[in-house]
Amino acid sequence: MYSVVGCPDCESVWIVESEPATTTCPRCGTRHRFDGLRKLARADDKLAAREARSMIMADRMAGEEGADPDSFAEMDRDIENRRSRPPSATPTGSPTSRESVVRSAIRTLEPATEPGIVSFAIDHEVPEEAARDILERLVRAGDVTESEGQYRLL
Numbered sequence: 609m610y611s612v613v614g615c616p617d618c619e620s621v622w623i624v625e626s627e628p629a630t631t632t633c634p635r636c637g638t639r640h641r642f643d644g645l646r647k648l649a650r651a652d653d654k655l656a657a658r659e660a661r662s663m664i665m666a667d668r669m670a671g672e673e674g675a676d677p678d679s680f681a682e683m684d685r686d687i688e689n690r691r692s693r694p695p696s697a698t699p700t701g702s703p704t705s706r707e708s709v710v711r712s713a714i715r716t717l718e719p720a721t722e723p724g725i726v727s728f729a730i731d732h733e734v735p736e737e738a739a740r741d742i743l744e745r746l747v748r749a750g751d752v753t754e755s756e757g758q759y760r761l762l
C-alpha cells in the first residue's frame with residue numbers, strides 16, 4: 609500500500625510506502641506524523657501511486673484548486689477502479705477458475721473422456737459449452753493430449 613501525501617508546510621507531494629509512524633518531507637525536511645498528513649491518494653502499487661502523484665502535480669500546475677477535497681475523493685475513486693482490475697483474485701466463474709476445473713477433471717477422472725470431463729465441469733458450475741471450449745483450447749495449446757477419446761494433461 610502506498611499513499612501520496614502532501615506537506616502542509618511547503619506543498620510538496622511525495623509517496624510513502626505502507627504506514628510509517630513518521631515521514632520526512634523530501635523538499636523542506638520537516639518531519640511529519642504520518643497520521644496527521646493529508647492522504648491525497650492511495651494505491652496498491654508504486655506505479656499507480658506515481659501516476660496519482662503526477663496527476664496531483666499536474667492539477668496544481670494547471671492552477672486548479674488542488675486542495676479541493678472533492679477532487680481528491682475523485683482521485684481515490686480512480687485508484688479504486690484501477691485497483692479492481694489486477695489479477696490477484698480469481699473469482700468463481702472466471703475463465704481461470706473454469707480452466708482449473710477442467711484441468712482437475714482431466715487429472716481426477718479415470719478414464720478422462722469428454723463426456724466425463726464435461727459432467728465433472730457441470731458439477732463444478734462450469735457450463736457445458738465453456739467446458740468443451742476450454743478442453744478444445746487446452747488441446748490446441750498442447751497442454752492436453754487426446755488419444756482414443758481419453759484426455760491427459762501434459
Ligand SMILES: [Zn+2]
Binds near residue numbers: 617618620634635
Ligand atoms: Zn515540506
